[in-house]
Amino acid sequence: MSTTDLPSRSDTVIIGAGAVGCSVAYHLTELGNDDVTVVDQGPLPVTGGSSVHAPGIVFQTSPSKIQTKAAYYTSRLFSDAGVYDEVGGIEVARSEERMDFLRRRVEWATSYGLPDPQLLSPEEVTEHLPLVNEDEILGGYYSPTDGRVDGIGALRWYIENTRADFFGDVEVTDLEVTGGEIRAVVTDKGRIECDRCVIATNNWGYRTGRLAGIDLPIAPVEHQYVVTEPMDELADAGTSVGDNTTGLEVPGNRDIQEYMSEAPHRPVGRDQDHSLYFRTHGDALGMGSYNHESLSVDPEAMGKNGENRQASVRDFSRKHWERPTHPNRDKSAKQAFDELLPATKDREYAVTENGVFVFTPDGMPAVGETAAVDGLWTALAIWWTHSGGYGRILAEWMENGVPRLPSGPVDTGGIHVRRFAPHAGEKDYFVDRGAKRYEQVYSIVEPRWQPDDHRGLRTSPFYQQQKELGAEFYQAGGWETPQWYESNADLVERYGDRIPEQDGWRSINRSPIEGAEHLHTRDKVSMFDMTTFSSIVVEGEGSGEFLQRVCSNDVEVDVGQVRYSLLLNEGGGILADVTVVRLDEDRYMVTTGGGNSPRIHGGWLEDRAPATVSVTVEEGAKSTIGLWGPDSRLLLQRCTDADVTDDGFPYFSAKRMYVGEVPVVALRVSYVGELGWELWAPSEYGQRLWETLWDAGRDLDVRPMGGGTLESMRLEKGFRLWGTDIDTDANPFEAGLSFAVDMDTEFIGKEALEAAKAEGIDTRIVPLTLDDSTDIVLSGRPVLKDGEPIGYVQAGDFGYSIGESIAYTYVPSEYAAAGTSVRIRCEGELYDATVRDEPLFDPGREKILR
Template identity: 85%
Template sequence: MSSTDLPSRAETVVIGAGAVGCSVAYHLSELGAEDVVVVDQGPLPVTGGSSVHAPGIMFQTSPSKLQTKAAYYTSRLLSEMGAYDEVGGIEVARSEERMDFLQRRVENATAYGLPDPQLLSPAEVVEHLPLVDEQEILGGYYSPTDGRVDGIAALQWYVEHTDAAFYGDTTVTDLDVAGGEVRAVETDRGRVECDRCVVATNNWGYQTGRMAGLDLPIAPVEHQYVVTEPLAELEGTGGSVGDNTAGLDVPGNRDIQEYMSEGPHQPVGRDQDNSLYFRTHGDSLGMGSYNHESLSVDPEAMGANSEERQASVRGFTREHWERPTHPNREKSAKQAFDELLPASADAEYAVTENGIFVFTPDGMPAVGPTTVDGLWSALAIWWTHSGGYGRIVAEWMENDVPRLPSGPVDTGSVHVRRFEPHAGEKDYFVDRGAKRYEQVYSIVEPRWQPEDHRGLRTSPFHHHQRELGAHFVQSGGWESAQWYDSNADLVERYEDRIPEQDGWQGINRSPIEGAEHLHTREHVSLFDMTSFSSIVVSGEGSEAFLQRMCTNDVAIDVGQVRYSLLCNEGGGILADVTVVRLGDEEYMVTTGGGNSPGIHGTWLREHAPETVSVHVEEGAKSTIGLWGPKARLLLQRCTDADVSNDGLPYFRAKRLYVGEVPVVALRVSYVGELGYELWAPTEYGSRLWETLWEAGDDLGVRPMGGGALESMRLEKGYRLWGTDIDTDANPYEAGLPFAVDTDTDFVGKEALEAAREAGIDTRVTPLTLDDSTDVVLSGRPVLKDGEAIGYVQAGDFGYAIGESIAYTYVPSEYAEAGTSVEVLCEGETYAATVRDEPLFDPGREKILR
């Protein structure tokens, strides 16, 4: 409801009354939250943000399950409002490569449950979109539930049907943050004290974050859109242009909002080969273009509405429309549109704009609790996903579990805390945001890597790795070796066990990865684990604290190691961790790299009592995985400590010296072989590598990269958080009941007990392909009798077992070993069989020797 008098206090303040802020407020109210206030610098409902200048096109299919699920929820919600035109969406192909891409669209949509995805012939496309020149296309992808949102109507509906109080023309001037928590929102109409605050300012997200001392990597970029004068080819389909915004306060050019509020009568379309999209506006045609160089906007210079302009709209730059300035496109937007939609060639434009919207460095949203207590982020979200993320954030805030009606969701890829420490530097996130803009409609290859801002974080082993011909990939800013050219000679040794990987699945792969896998199984290898993180938990009450946070019993002896999980209140897996007891009141908790330190470390820190210190040692330790049947022999050569099976048993830890280097040695292995993790202070890292390398020369020691690690861990069935396990799975579904001790009290226990009592309906299981050595890719549907029952979480070739592996979650009735299923990948249907795990060394003879 719209209000006038700004209160001096509210439980929750939402900053931003666009698509996302309104959705968060609506869902909070639906969940029972009271005393919610929404403020925006612009008038209501036409605030001047991207929600009201956007053409509202909604294509739901994405390689991301979360994005697809959020989009589908949004389309259903908007339909209930009466603010959604479900006209369908068609993506056309003008190249063979794009036709292959559209097949992936069908597979992603099938995997994630979108209704009736279809590939169309050129003639079938033109039946739906008669303005398209059939000779210009090879086919299309059709999603019947795609469509268009009437942005202003949806925002008006939110204001009228939400219990929250909305205040337009209210500019936030500051956020009062003290003692690490948000206290109040300062505005030009007064101060509003609050317990919680949601930043939903999108284009102004960086500026709003700075008010709280945060560097949120939100990069605004300009984007072009035009609407033609009425076309003869669309005669008779005109609507109510001129009346759509009657009675509303509209900043800047009212024509933009008038035409954006006019709905389509044909499917919305995309020509991604030329970075274009289009829809009808009554008897006019709207055309949008990413087909130009990235036009980044200084995130500190977004400005505000005025009588002359809408805050998130810039003047149309005709040169970017008529000249080819996109680095990967040969044609300009106008030339490509003239060919695809000939009726537009000579049309005059009634409306033009360079609208602004935002990108993060990885192109995904930034949602969830920030590092400021009580301050939440709901940023970098478009109309397409706004309803879904509003529900997710509201559930997270109210019930501690991010979820949609279909169930819990995995937020690791969108969590605002996922960003590495350097991501808030403005040049970095503006450059990366510009690159993501460039890639919006590009075909991005598997394992694609950026070229800019490289070498930011390197381990002390980096110079040794470069000398060995490491092929580096970037993860969380770290340079991590995927394989080593120095191991090319191993390919010939194992060539009969390394099948070729052709086509899309083989891009950015190397047979050297398979050779490193097999060498490690037979000899010994060094793996750089420096990007992994240790979290030191110490102080009075450390044991009780970790016992509360961990699902397993961590009341263990000094020197003992235990695998455990961290769960949220809903029993979803927040992390899998290795817990090492180093002293009476000192533990080391190890977790992965990438987004793990920011998400998992902060989770522990914010739950710790005052007597317990939680220190995330990101980058403070250099770590080597020493793995393979000769690992003990090599390590014993370098230390006076007893590392025999009796002296350092499996899942035990010991402080020792490797040469002169002090290390904490963990008898654990992520590859299913005899092995150790050697954790040392970073300054000793180079010497640690050199010591082991020289001592292992006659043992055939080799470096090993991340490609071999992935295939080895899948053979052994070891989980990877963010891939096989995450917050949308509980430990029982994930096949990890051994990591849950219900004799202890921990976060999420009640939910897990209820889930176990109700019965586990879905289970993780490995599949192997029956008649193929191809690698199947994640996000591809697993079928039974032609119906999707799951999708591939991770896939690779198991070089030691000689079979292609895929991990998936399926309904429990299909999880029995021997069940025949199929996997659809790149248009090919592969026969596969459910298998018991682990596929490699089920008796653990190798890891325990």
């Protein structure tokens, strides 16, 4: 509902009454929170942001499971509300490469539960879209439940059906933060004390964040949209442009809003080969273009909406419409549209505009509670397509501690606002990266694609040696991490008969050297740079009791012992897998993976630590080497006086010792299933640590090992990877990690696990191997039984030691028994596969325990 008097206090204040802010408010109140206030700088419901000038097209299928599921929920929510036109969506292909990509669309849609995805012939495309030139296309992808959201109608529906108080024409001037907690939202109409605040200002996300002293990497970028004059070819629409179906007085640019109010009567379309999309507006045609150079907007220039309440900064430029300016396209938007939709060639445009969308450095949303300010949440970089879903996810997260949709818990690692590295908030960085993501909106992005700008930001102490060894660097979180080393090219000849050739999509940005490094590590000894991994120091009075409360396993261990455990949310979902090392009576080291893990999981521990316990995330403070392989003990013993025999240094124990002159905390653990150690040293000693081991191991043929090798080796052993095999959408029993849960202890998530056990575990993770192919199957591809999807590939690679292609998947428990036959669809091929017992390699652990 909408009221007139701004309250002096509210449990939750949401800044932004567009698609996302309204969705969060609606879902919070649906969950029982009746003290929610929503403010916006524009009038209601036509606020003037991208929610009211966007054409509202909903294409649901994405390589990302959470994006697809959020979009599907959004389409169902708005369909039930009566503000969604389910006309279907068709993506056309004008190249063989794009046609291959559309086949992937079908596979992703099948995996993630979209109804009835179809590939269409050119003739079938034109049956749905008769304006399309059949001779220009090779086919299309059809999703029947795609469509269009009536943006203004949806905003009005939210306001009328949400038990929150909405206030328009209210400008937020400050966010009061005291002691690291949000205290109040200050506006030009008064101050609102609050316990929680949600930033849902999208185009203004960066500016809003700065009010609280945080740098949110939200880059606004403009793109173009035009609407033709009425067309005879669309006279069957039944309505004429200008019929204002919203019943609202629309301020400012009335023309564009009148056109946006018209529902499409044919499927919405995309020509991704030329970064274009289109939809009907009654008897006119709307055409949108990403087919121009990125028109970045200074995020600090996003002031209050102008008189016409539009968010764009530049006027529409025919230069960008009529001339090729996109770095990856050789045709202009107009030329490409003229060829695809010949009826539009000589049409005048009734409306032209620039709209604004926002992008993060990795192109995914920024959702969750910020690290710097407790109680300050974000819901940013979200379009109409996913707005309903993310509003539900965030509301569940805020109210119940478990991000979820009605279909179940969701994986938040790729969307969490805390995932961004410290440098991501620098304006030049995120504006440049946002511009690149804009260019890629409709591009075919290769597997393991790497940016070429802002490189070398974060390097390990081993970086110079790695360059000299011909490292192929991939970037993750700003870190330069070797994927493989050209210095190991000679190993390909040694092991060539055990490294099957891969082709097509699965071969891109891969090297046979990765397989050679795998096999060498199994035979000899390798050094792996783990500097991107992080340690979290937990110390102080009560630190043991605190860790016992947040860890699923029993971590009451002796000094020098190591324990593998999980961090769970209140719903029993896996937030992280960690290694807990007891260094002293009240001092522990908790190690976790690289990427965004330290910022998400370290922050989670910091948020929950009592006053007597200090939690310090040592991201980048340690330089760490994984020394793995059957000769690792021989090499390490040459460099230390410490006893590293099996009796003197047993598996899953730790020692403070010296490697040469370098002080290290050595853990006898191995993520590759071989004898080995992790050697954690202060960063300033890193270069000497590398040199010491390298020089001592020359006659043992010690080699560097890249990150590409890690994946195949850990899959052979069935070791889990957070964000890939395990996340908040799985509990430990489903993930095969019951050994990391001690139900005799008290920990966060235990009650949910007890309930899950009582109900029965109906989904389990299993390894599959292909019956008669050495092809690598790719993640997100459907696993089928009797032609019906029962799961999808979580992770896949070739197991060079076992000589078989491996895929991990979650399947219903009735299909989890070893020997069950299934099929996997990948890259248009059907592969016979068999469920296997795990681990596939060294089930007796003879190699790791030697």
